[in-house]
Amino acid sequence: MPAPIQRFSLPSRLVAMAVLCMGVGATTVQPLWAAAPVASAPDPLAFSTTQPDQLPPLAPIRGVHGMAVSAQRLASEAGAHILAQGGNAADAAVAMGYALAVVYPAAGNLGGGGFMLLRPPGKQQSVFLDFREKAPAAATPTMFLDEHGNVLPDQSVIGWKAVAIPGTVAGLEEVHKRWGKLPRQAVLAPAIRLAREGFVLETGDVALLNTSTEAFRKDPYARAIFLRPDGSPLQVGDKLVQKDLARSLEQIARHGADAFYKGPIAHAIVDASRKKGGILTLADFAHYAPRELPPLTCHYRGLEVETAPPPSAGGVALCEMLNILGGYNMQTLGLHTAPALQREIEAMRHAYSDRRDLGDPAFVPNPSQHLLDTTYAAEIRAHIPTDHAVPSTSLKAGDSSAEKPETTQFSVMDKNGFAISTTYTLNGWFGAKVIGGNTGIFMNDEMDDFSIKPGAPNMFGIPGSTANAIAPGKTPLSSMTPTILSRNGKPVMVIGSPGGSRIPTIVLSVILGVVDYGLDIQQAIDLPRLHEQWMPDAVEIESGAVSSSVEHTLEHEGYHFAPHAPWGIPEGILAGSPRLTDQTTGAPPYFGGYDRRHPGGAAIGE
Numbered sequence: 001m002p003a004p005i006q007r008f009s010l011p012s013r014l015v016a017m018a019v020l021c022m023g024v025g026a027t028t029v030q031p032l033w034a035a036a037p038v039a040s041a042p043d044p045l046a047f048s049t050t051q052p053d054q055l056p057p058l059a060p061i062r063g064v065h066g067m068a069v070s071a072q073r074l075a076s077e078a079g080a081h082i083l084a085q086g087g088n089a090a091d092a093a094v095a096m097g098y099a100l101a102v103v104y105p106a107a108g109n110l111g112g113g114g115f116m117l118l119r120p121p122g123k124q125q126s127v128f129l130d131f132r133e134k135a136p137a138a139a140t141p142t143m144f145l146d147e148h149g150n151v152l153p154d155q156s157v158i159g160w161k162a163v164a165i166p167g168t169v170a171g172l173e174e175v176h177k178r179w180g181k182l183p184r185q186a187v188l189a190p191a192i193r194l195a196r197e198g199f200v201l202e203t204g205d206v207a208l209l210n211t212s213t214e215a216f217r218k219d220p221y222a223r224a225i226f227l228r229p230d231g232s233p234l235q236v237g238d239k240l241v242q243k244d245l246a247r248s249l250e251q252i253a254r255h256g257a258d259a260f261y262k263g264p265i266a267h268a269i270v271d272a273s274r275k276k277g278g279i280l281t282l283a284d285f286a287h288y289a290p291r292e293l294p295p296l297t298c299h300y301r302g303l304e305v306e307t308a309p310p311p312s313a314g315g316v317a318l319c320e321m322l323n324i325l326g327g328y329n330m331q332t333l334g335l336h337t338a339p340a341l342q343r344e345i346e347a348m349r350h351a352y353s354d355r356r357d358l359g360d361p362a363f364v365p366n367p368s369q370h371l372l373d374t375t376y377a378a379e380i381r382a383h384i385p386t387d388h389a390v391p392s393t394s395l396k397a398g399d400s401s402a403e404k405p406e407t408t409q410f411s412v413m414d415k416n417g418f419a420i421s422t423t424y425t426l427n428g429w430f431g432a433k434v435i436g437g438n439t440g441i442f443m444n445d446e447m448d449d450f451s452i453k454p455g456a457p458n459m460f461g462i463p464g465s466t467a468n469a470i471a472p473g474k475t476p477l478s479s480m481t482p483t484i485l486s487r488n489g490k491p492v493m494v495i496g497s498p499g500g501s502r503i504p505t506i507v508l509s510v511i512l513g514v515v516d517y518g519l520d521i522q523q524a525i526d527l528p529r530l531h532e533q534w535m536p537d538a539v540e541i542e543s544g545a546v547s548s549s550v551e552h553t554l555e556h557e558g559y560h561f562a563p564h565a566p567w568g569i570p571e572g573i574l575a576g577s578p579r580l581t582d583q584t585t586g587a588p589p590y591f592g593g594y595d596r597r598h599p600g601g602a603a604i605g606e
Contacts, residue, residue, distance in 0.1 A: 063605020114424025131171025
């Protein structure tokens with residue numbers, strides 16, 4: 001087993017809170033890499049970050065009867081509270097989804113959508129629920145182009161024309177109806193209380209709000225809620241009260257999804273859209289329904305990996321990378337050594353090149369079966385050199401969408417082993433930067449996740465995919481990758497992350513850390529990351545991901561590195577023990593890990 005990881009300082013208040021929650025101490029550990037300072041590239045997720053090689057020691061949070069993990073402590077508390085009240089993982093996940101809409105409004109949402117992977121206890125089959133946003137009936141492939149075929153600036157990201165039909169409420173209500181135990185009113189109670197009574201803003205909350213101050217000033221509803229009366233930004237210690245959102249949540253608690261899709265909430269949102277040039281209609285809301293899809297399944301080191309199928313490209317990329325790396329002994333190669341990173345980078349390069357033809361399965365055929373064939377992975381390995389980089393231009397052109405990284409993940413397991421991984425989003429921070437009238441609900445800018453002009457290069461110089469072109473009722477391609485690993489039919493790991501196109505490699509990093517390198521879930525989440533997505537062909541690296549000697553070796557082999565600000569916010573759970581290598585049954589207790597690069601998150605055990 002490799003030596004454990006060294007981490008450094010966080011505010012003592014957070015460390016104390018973690019120790020109180022877990023009831024176990026942290027141990028002194030040794031570094032696995034050189035912590036060389038690097039320059040940070042601009043990144044929308046870098047709202048407030050700690051470099052990964054500056055994180056202090058922290059053992060995973062322990063729970064006896066369950067675990068709830070999210071990017072906002074109050075939402076994790078809501079999930080743990082529901083578990084303590086006798087609710088199951090479905091109840092807790094629904095409570096967390098609604099609570100994040102209140103306490104993490106930049107990405108938590110009622111006006112967006114997402115994916116949820118559920119693995120019920122016993123012999124029940126896992127379910128993948130797609131409650132992503134869909135294009136309105138009036139959407140057209142050229143709606144964001146001018147008469148000359150040029151892209152209209154900002155039209156797909158700001159304002160009501162950028163808004164797709166939200167799916168979150170339909171998805172959460174479907175989960176509660178099919179798997180929940182507690183009454184709907186009990187499950188929504190934490191979110192309603194937080195919205196009606198408010199909560200005191202901490203550093204991470206204010207940092208997120210500060211990403212969109214100017215946008216708040218332009219929307220009268222947002223200005224009244226998210227700015228002080230004099231128009232200045234809210235500060236640490238201020239209380240954020242959202243009475244309009246509380247009323248919307250109360251309507252949902254009483255009437256379920258109909259309140260959102262057929263009742264006063266839908267009318268308010270559609271009316272606001274119509275007045276500001278949007279294309280949403282009441283029929284769009286009335287006809288929305290989530291869909292159940294079979295999870296994508298692959299295997300790695302004897303573990304079953306269940307993850308997101310199309311319309312996510314994330315699960316396909318994750319499984320292709322795992323299939324490729326499964327042919328190497330990564331543990332022997334060593335954590336973040338030159339040979340190990342060389343294999344990881346090439347697996348990433350090939351998987352991202354192969355995302356080219358993926359899209360909504362209701363509209364386009366997907367080559368998932370071929371891409372996940374282990375024979376295909378073996379063919380890729382046979383052509384991967386071990387002493388020099390593969391030129392990205394030598395691979396067939398693929399599509400890497402400009403999907404935004406501002407999303408959020410929450411994970412939960414209950415005492416019976418019911419495991420749920422959820423990733424949902426408004427797309428950009430605070431979505432399209434508009435609120436649906438007096439509902440208190442921020443609306444998504446999900447239309448930007450389509451290829452605005454198929455065939456033309458996006459902001460990264462990558463050609464847009466025809467398979468992801470805009471069409472009425474269509475779901476845009478995503479990278480969201482909620483994932484559950486199981487052994488002998490029992491879930492042992494729940495993981496997922498925001499991060500846009502980097503999501504699959506974030507999840508890959510955590511899985512490799514836990515499965516191949518014997519790290520605990522917190523160490524694996526803290527592990528500095530690297531990312532390669534075919535084009536551009538530079539390898540993005542966080543501080544501490546690559547030692548100077550390894551970087552020199554790989555640069556000599558033709559690799560190019562681009563230092564980058566910390567990215568991603570994975571939230572994970574292991575069942576049975578802090579390390580996968582220490583347990584065999586997948587039985588309680590539970591151990592949670594949360595990403596401390598950004599302040600405010602928590603893993604809370606029950």
